[in-house]
Structures are given as structure tokens and as C-alpha cells.
Amino acid sequence: MATSKKKTAAKGKNNKPENNRKNILLFWKLVGLGLGMVVLLFMLAAWEVFGDLPDHTALENPQTELATEIVTADGRTLGSFYTDNRKPVKYEDLPQNLIDALVSTEDERFFDHSGIDGYGTTRAAVFLGQRGGASTITQQLAKLYFTEEPSRNTVDRIIQKIKEWIIATRLEKQYTKEEILTQYLNEFDFLYQAIGIRSAANIYFDKEPKDLTVSESAVFVAMLKNPALFNPRRTEASRENVLMRRNQVFVQMVRNDKMTEEVKDSLKQIPIKLDFQSASHNEGMGTYFREYLRSWLTDWARENVNKDTGKPYNLYNDGLKVNTTIDYRLQKHAEDAMLAHMENLQAEFDHQMKRNKTAPFSDLDQKQIDRVVKRAMVRSERWKLLKAKGLSDEEIEKSFDKKTEMTVFDWKSENREKDTLMTPRDSILYYKQHLRSGMMSIEPQTGHVKTWVGGYNHKYFKYDHVEKGKRQPGSTFKPFLYATAIDLLNYSPCKEFPDGEYTIPAGKWGNTKDWTPGDSSGDYGNILTLTQALAKSKNTISARLMDEVGPQAVIDRVSQLGIDTSNFDAVPSLALGTSDVNLFQMVGAYAVFANQGIYNEPVLVTSIEDKNGTLLYQYTPESKDVMNEETAYVTVKLMEGVTRGGSGTRLRGDSEYLKKTALYKEIMTGYPYNFKNDIAGKTGTTQNNSDGWFMGMVPNLVTGVWVGGEDRSVHFSSTRYGQGASMALPIWGTFMKNAYADDRLDISKESFKEPEDLSITVNCNEYKNSQEGDPLDDDNAVEGELEM
Numbered sequence: 165m166a167t168s169k170k171k172t173a174a175k176g177k178n179n180k181p182e183n184n185r186k187n188i189l190l191f192w193k194l195v196g197l198g199l200g201m202v203v204l205l206f207m208l209a210a211w212e213v214f215g216d217l218p219d220h221t222a223l224e225n226p227q228t229e230l231a232t233e234i235v236t237a238d239g240r241t242l243g244s245f246y247t248d249n250r251k252p253v254k255y256e257d258l259p260q261n262l263i264d265a266l267v268s269t270e271d272e273r274f275f276d277h278s279g280i281d282g283y284g285t286t287r288a289a290v291f292l293g294q295r296g297g298a299s300t301i302t303q304q305l306a307k308l309y310f311t312e313e314p315s316r317n318t319v320d321r322i323i324q325k326i327k328e329w330i331i332a333t334r335l336e337k338q339y340t341k342e343e344i345l346t347q348y349l350n351e352f353d354f355l356y357q358a359i360g361i362r363s364a365a366n367i368y369f370d371k372e373p374k375d376l377t378v379s380e381s382a383v384f385v386a387m388l389k390n391p392a393l394f395n396p397r398r399t400e401a402s403r404e405n406v407l408m409r410r411n412q413v414f415v416q417m418v419r420n421d422k423m424t425e426e427v428k429d430s431l432k433q434i435p436i437k438l439d440f441q442s443a444s445h446n447e448g449m450g451t452y453f454r455e456y457l458r459s460w461l462t463d464w465a466r467e468n469v470n471k472d473t474g475k476p477y478n479l480y481n482d483g484l485k486v487n488t489t490i491d492y493r494l495q496k497h498a499e500d501a502m503l504a505h506m507e508n509l510q511a512e513f514d515h516q517m518k519r520n521k522t523a524p525f526s527d528l529d530q531k532q533i534d535r536v537v538k539r540a541m542v543r544s545e546r547w548k549l550l551k552a553k554g555l556s557d558e559e560i561e562k563s564f565d566k567k568t569e570m571t572v573f574d575w576k577s578e579n580r581e582k583d584t585l586m587t588p589r590d591s592i593l594y595y596k597q598h599l600r601s602g603m604m605s606i607e608p609q610t611g612h613v614k615t616w617v618g619g620y621n622h623k624y625f626k627y628d629h630v631e632k633g634k635r636q637p638g639s640t641f642k643p644f645l646y647a648t649a650i651d652l653l654n655y656s657p658c659k660e661f662p663d664g665e666y667t668i669p670a671g672k673w674g675n676t677k678d679w680t681p682g683d684s685s686g687d688y689g690n691i692l693t694l695t696q697a698l699a700k701s702k703n704t705i706s707a708r709l710m711d712e713v714g715p716q717a718v719i720d721r722v723s724q725l726g727i728d729t730s731n732f733d734a735v736p737s738l739a740l741g742t743s744d745v746n747l748f749q750m751v752g753a754y755a756v757f758a759n760q761g762i763y764n765e766p767v768l769v770t771s772i773e774d775k776n777g778t779l780l781y782q783y784t785p786e787s788k789d790v791m792n793e794e795t796a797y798v799t800v801k802l803m804e805g806v807t808r809g810g811s812g813t814r815l816r817g818d819s820e821y822l823k824k825t826a827l828y829k830e831i832m833t834g835y836p837y838n839f840k841n842d843i844a845g846k847t848g849t850t851q852n853n854s855d856g857w858f859m860g861m862v863p864n865l866v867t868g869v870w871v872g873g874e875d876r877s878v879h880f881s882s883t884r885y886g887q888g889a890s891m892a893l894p895i896w897g898t899f900m901k902n903a904y905a906d907d908r909l910d911i912s913k914e915s916f917k918e919p920e921d922l923s924i925t926v927n928c929n930e931y932k933n934s935q936e937g938d939p940l941d942d943d944n945a946v947e948g949e950l951e952m
Contacts, residue, residue, distance in 0.1 A: 230483025452618025602629025853886025
């Protein structure tokens with residue numbers, strides 16, 4: 165029995181090597197079978213059994229929707245029109261620190277493999293992904309371009325991965341390594357409408373990619389893992405996650421000899437500081453300009469065919485580059501000035517409205533107010549929506565009296581909006597009480613529009629007061645009258661007139677009754693030069709000039725300056741600015757004075773390029789000589805008198821006394837301005853203080869500002885607060901003060917160019933530049949008459 169057991173044991177020992185050989189053979193058979201299956205799957209995938217793969221043409225021209233980019237004259241991105249906000253960048257515009265961070269973190273052997281990293285794939289398989297993923301940057305690009313969402317089915321996932329590998333190897337044959345890196349960074353979605361690294365740099369840090377710091381580049385590389393989970397803006401948890409991930413990117417850069425330990429330790433201490441610029445059409449810089457430009461470009465695109473598609477250009481997908489005349493730096497100064505002043509002005513207006521029983525209206529009874537509110541209700545989106553649902557007018561009107569949760573604009577709240585509970589009807593009255601404003605600047609020598617601010621918040625106040633809003637210009641119209649008199653009658657600014665009441669009788673110049681405009685100051689009996697008359701904005705002398713030249717001559721003159729006069733009434737009161745005009749045309753017309761009598765039509769777009777940089781549109785300047793050079797210069801000298809001795813002298817002074825007055829403390833935003841250079845300007849105030857204007861010029865920049873209520877019955881009761889020198893001039897003053905302080909800009913402080921052989925005397929011994937006090941109420945609005 166013992167012998168039998170020994171034989172069995174010996175036999176078992178002899179079979180062990182044979183079993184090992186069988187196991188090894190079985191292993192290799194399984195490996196071979198697995199490899200064969202993989203090869204077969206690769207072949208089937210390559211033969212497109214599992215679905216189409218991109219061919220050479222598709223790889224050469226991947227289907228991506230490119231945003232139309234709006235570029236300022238100083239090379240900044242102002243905004244985009246898009247389905248996907250993607251703005252491609254070239255490899256040479258990527259900072260090296262971004263490339264180093266990306267390769268070190270995402271694909272260390274990127275420059276050595278051909279699309280698939282064998283070592284990385286093996287490592288991922290052995291350690292189940294615990295020591296790094298298997299996907300190369302090229303594979304990630306293939307996934308972004310051509311593969312569908314990951315399937316939950318295991319077999320489908322394997323097939324998707326194989327297709328991804330095949331596409332990655334084809335991409336490597338089609339493109340250089342630099343091109344692959346660039347395409348990947350151009351394609352990735354960083355959230356918040358930031359598709360691609362350029363949009364991301366613009367939105368998160370308000371920079372171009374080439375200007376990103378090492379830390380900022382590392383933030384974007386950190387986001388590649390999961391932009392929602394690792395995000396510097398989204399949530400507190402995501403901010404903590406991206407900070408830790410960014411620091412890990414630094415570690416990877418050290419590991420790959422792209423950074424020293426000392427630099428890494430230093431950078432880890434730096435917090436992530438965003439300069440977030442929303443891509444929303446309601447937010448960011450130049451919102452009103454962008455919306456006007458959208459309409460202009462839509463018309464242009466409709467008339468121009470894309471040769472690649474045979475269809476009109478698509479504003480949202482074709483990747484156009486629109487080069488505009490706007491100066492980003494000036495635009496920011498303009499928007500900042502408007503926000504600062506309008507917040508102060510609104511606070512004072514709200515304070516004064518507390519004493520008004522019919523607030524915010526000052527000249528209406530309750531029936532009239534109800535009609536105004538009803539019109540606003542019918543025009544509202546809420547009314548239109550309920551009407552479309554089949555509700556009757558009575559039912560809709562009742563709904564406007566039910567309290568509703570809503571978010572409204574609010575100067576004092578964070579982000580200038582707050583959640584509140586009010587009836588839709590009350591919300592109409594709430595918004596009616598908010599004063600509105602518009603501002604535009606132009607370079608007179610070229611007609612290039614440099615700033616366009618149609619209001620202070622496009623989200624809540626969409627009406628553009630640069631181009632859409634037409635209001636009475638008041639005394640800002642008077643320089644056109646004076647220029648007409650100088651041109652037709654060869655008047656000198658030194659010519660004297662008696663300052664007394666002046667009547668143009670009924671039947672003359674279209675008058676239906678006697679017209680005798682007065683001045684709010686009631687100061688008559690003096691002898692004034694034209695310079696003094698304009699500085700003091702004397703309505704009486706404006707009436708005399710109108711009687712001498714006639715209304716039609718003034719209309720003809722204004723029409724030559726680019727102002728639409730089709731609705732102007734040829735009557736004497738035109739002298740006081742009684743016909744509606746928009747700010748856009750007013751600034752364009754004033755530019756003629758600063759440009760020696762030459763009119764350049766205001767231009768917004770200089771050129772348009774397609775996604776490949778091919779020029780599609782080039783603006784051709786059109787200039788017209790519309791005014792005698794001497795007339796233009798003399799009118800400028802008259803307006804210089806306004807800022808030296810008239811309602812514009814606030815731009816000059818630095819009075820300790822005035823600083824302590826309620827008016828200056830409350831609404832003279834930015835005072836003192838302390839301008840010493842030549843400035844030509846004119847204030848304007850309409851009847852009942854409904855509109856406040858200021859038009860100001862230096863030789864290379866003309867800027868106009870308007871402020872008023874949405875309804876003319878919403879206004880200050882006091883001219884002290886409601887005149888153009890208080891409502892509009894501070895915006896101009898603050899804007900120019902900041903523009904002059906910006907050493908990146910070249911805003912002129914020189915004198916206006918005097919024509920050679922000037923035949924009209926402009927230096928009057930009779931004129932005394934009196935600066936005794938501050939002419940708080942010199943901008944004469946006519947009681948019972950439509951202003952000045």
C-alpha cells in the first residue's frame with residue numbers, strides 16, 4: 165500500500181511540468197484570442213462596420229460652429245454673436261506656460277507617441293486607472309470632434325474606444341503636434357459660454373491667451389478634468405477643487421522639468437483671482453453697441469453670400485471677425501462715468517420724489533397717469549404673453565394688480581438687482597421713476613465712433629438712447645442757429661445785440677401767434693456780444709438771429725450736418741431746440757465744427773473678415789465739405805465761451821465753497837475737473853427740465869450726453885438740479901477727466917486749429933470773461949415755452 169502511494173505521488177510530480185505547459189499554452193491562446201479579437205474589432209471599426217468614421221475631408225475640416233467676434237479699434241474683444249462662443253486662436257498666440265502645463269498634466273509623452281500611448285494604456289489597464297488615465301491629448305481631441313456621448317453598454321464602450329484610437333492615429337497623420345494642441349484648446353468647453361481657450365481667457369480673466377500667467381494657465385489645465393467639478397467661479401466646493409487641482413498641475417510641471425520646486429512652492433501660495441466678464445448679451449462692455457451692431461450685421465449678412473456654403477453668411481456660426489471703431493479703454497471710461505453719476509443723480513431724484521404725491525410724474529393728474537401706465541402695460545411682454553394664452557383684456561389688467569415675486573434693478577443692491585414682491589403695475593411705476601441716459605463719442609477727423617453707451621443696464625433698460633431715443637435738444641441746438649447767422653450774415657462773435665424781449669409777430673416765419681421767448685433769469689437790458697449771448701444761452705438773442713436768417717435756412721444747414729429734419733417744423737421756436745433729434749446725429753453734426761466744416765458720416769465698422777482672415781468688407785470713408793471753415797472755427801470759439809463764462813464753467817473751477825453746497829455734494833459727480841485746456845461745449849435743458857444735455861469737444865474727440873426720464877413728465881422740479889449742467893455735464897466731465905488720466909490714450913489738450921488768413925475777428929476786447937461765482941441757472945428753459 166505504501167509503495168502504491170509513492171508511485172502515485174511520483175506520477176503527480178511528473179505531470180506537474182506538463183500541467184504548467186498546458187496552462188501557459190492556454191494563457192497565450194487566450195492572449196492571442198484577445199489580441200485577435202482586438203485586431204478584428206479594429207479592422208471592423210476601420211471598415212466602418214460599427215458606423216462611419218471621419219474621412220480625410222472631415223478630418224481636414226471638422227464641423228465646428230465659430231462665433232462672430234467683435235473687435236475694438238485697440239484690439240480688444242468686445243463681445244461675440246454665437247451659437248457656441250468659440251473664437252479660435254493660433255499656436256503662436258498660446259503662452260509656453262500653458263503648453264507646458266497641458267502636456268505635463270494630460271499627456272507627458274505627447275511629443276513621442278503617434279496618437280496612442282502604449283505605456284499609458286498598459287499602466288491604466290494594470291492599475292485600473294489609479295495611476296493616470298489612458299487617453300492622450302489626441303484621443304481627447306478625437307472624442308471632442310467625432311465620437312458620441314459615452315455609452316453605458318460595455319461592448320459599445322469598447323467599440324467607442326477603438327474608434328477613438330483609430331481617429332487619434334489619423335489625426336496624428338493629418339496634423340502636426342502643435343496643430344493638435346491648438347485644436348484641443350480651441351474646442352474644449354470651459355463653461356459660462358467659454359468654448360475654447362481664447363473665450364475662456366476673455367471671460368475668466370479678461371485677457372488674451374498670450375497674456376495668461378503660469379497660475380492662470382494651470383487653472384485652465386486643471387479645469388480640463390471636469391470644468392463643472394473644478395471651476396473657479398461655480399460653487400465654493402468647485403473653487404476649492406480647482407485650487408487643489410491647479411497645485412497638482414504645478415507638481416506635474418516640476419516632475420517634467422518645466423518648473424522648479426521653489427517656483428512651485430511660491431505659486432501655490434497665490435490665490436485664484438478672477439476678472440470675470442460675462443458673455444451674456446445683457447452684460448459686459450458695450451451691450452447697447454453690440455445690440456445695434458447685431459442689427460447692422462444681420463442686414464449685411466443677408467446681402468452677402470458665403471462662397472463655401474452658397475448661402476448668406478451666418479452671424480452665429482461662420483466665425484466672422486468684425487473690426488469696429490470703438491475704443492475699449494474709452495468705452496470703459498464712458499460706462500464708468502455714466503454709472504457713477506446716474507447712481508448719484510437717481511438717489512437725489514428719489515429723495516425729491518418723496519415730496520411728490522403723483523411720483524414719479526410731475527405734470528399729470530391721476531387720469532393721465534392711469535393712461536400712461538395702461539399704455540406701458542399693453543406694450544409689456546407680460547401683456548402680450550397673457551394675450552397669446554387667450555385671456556381677455558380685463559383679466560390681464562386684473563393680473564397686473566396681483567403681487568408677484570420678481571427681480572428688479574436696484575442701484576444699492578449687489579450686482580444692482582434685488583428680489584422683491586410687488587404688483588406688475590407697481591413695477592411699471594418703479595421703472596418709470598428711474599432716469600435714463602445716453603452717451604456717444606466720435607473722432608471728428610474720421611467719423612469713427614469711439615464710445616456708445618445707450619444706457620446704464622441693458623438687462624433692465626433695453627431702450628438705446630444713442631440711436632433710438634429722440635428728444636428735444638434744447639439749447640444744444642443753438643450753435644446751428646449761430647453758425648447759420650455767421651455764414652449767411654458774416655457775423656463776428658464780437659457783434660453786439662441788445663438783450664431785451666424780442667417778438668416775432670404772428671404771420672411771420674409760419675407763426676400762428678406772436679412769439680416772445682423769455683429767459684428764466686429775467687435779466688434784460690444789457691448789450692451782449694454773440695459770444696456772451698451763447699455763453700449765457702440767451703433766448704432773446706436767439707429769437708433775433710432766427711428772425712434775421714429764417715427757420716428754413718437753419719433747417720437746410722442742419723440737414724447738411726447729417727440730422728434728419730423730415731419732421732422739423734419751420735417755425736421760429738426751432739431756435740430753442742423744439743424738434744426731436746437723437747444723440748447719434750447730434751454728435752455727428754457737432755463733429756463738423758471740430759473738423760473744419762467737413763462732415764464724416766459716423767462709422768462703426770471698418771472691416772469684416774471671414775474665419776480664414778479673408779477680407780469681406782472694407783469701409784470706404786465718405787467726407788463732405790458742408791460748412792465754411794471759418795464758420796466752423798468761429799462757432800467753436802463761441803462754444804469755448806460757454807466753458808469759460810457760461811453754464812459750462814463747472815468744468816474749469818475748483819471752488820471750496822461750491823464743494824460744500826448740497827448740489828455739488830449730491831450730484832456733481834467727479835467735481836472738481838480742473839480742465840485748463842480749450843474745450844468747446846454747450847448745455848441744453850428743455851421745458852420743465854425734462855431733458856438735460858451736454859455736448860463737449862476737444863480737437864480729436866466730440867462727446868454728447870443726454871439724461872432724462874422715459875416720460876417727459878418724469879423730471880426734477882428745480883432747474884438747479886434738472887438743467888443740463890447738473891444732469892449731463894458731470895458725466896462728460898468725469899469721462900474726460902479719467903480719459904486724460906489714462907496714459908494709454910492720446911486725447912488732445914491742444915487748441916482748435918485756426919484757419920489760415922482768418923477774416924473774422926474772434927478776440928473781442930468788449931468781451932469780459934467773468935467767472936464770478938457759478939452760473940447755476942444760466943441754461944434758460946422758457947416757462948410756458950419749450951425751453952432752450
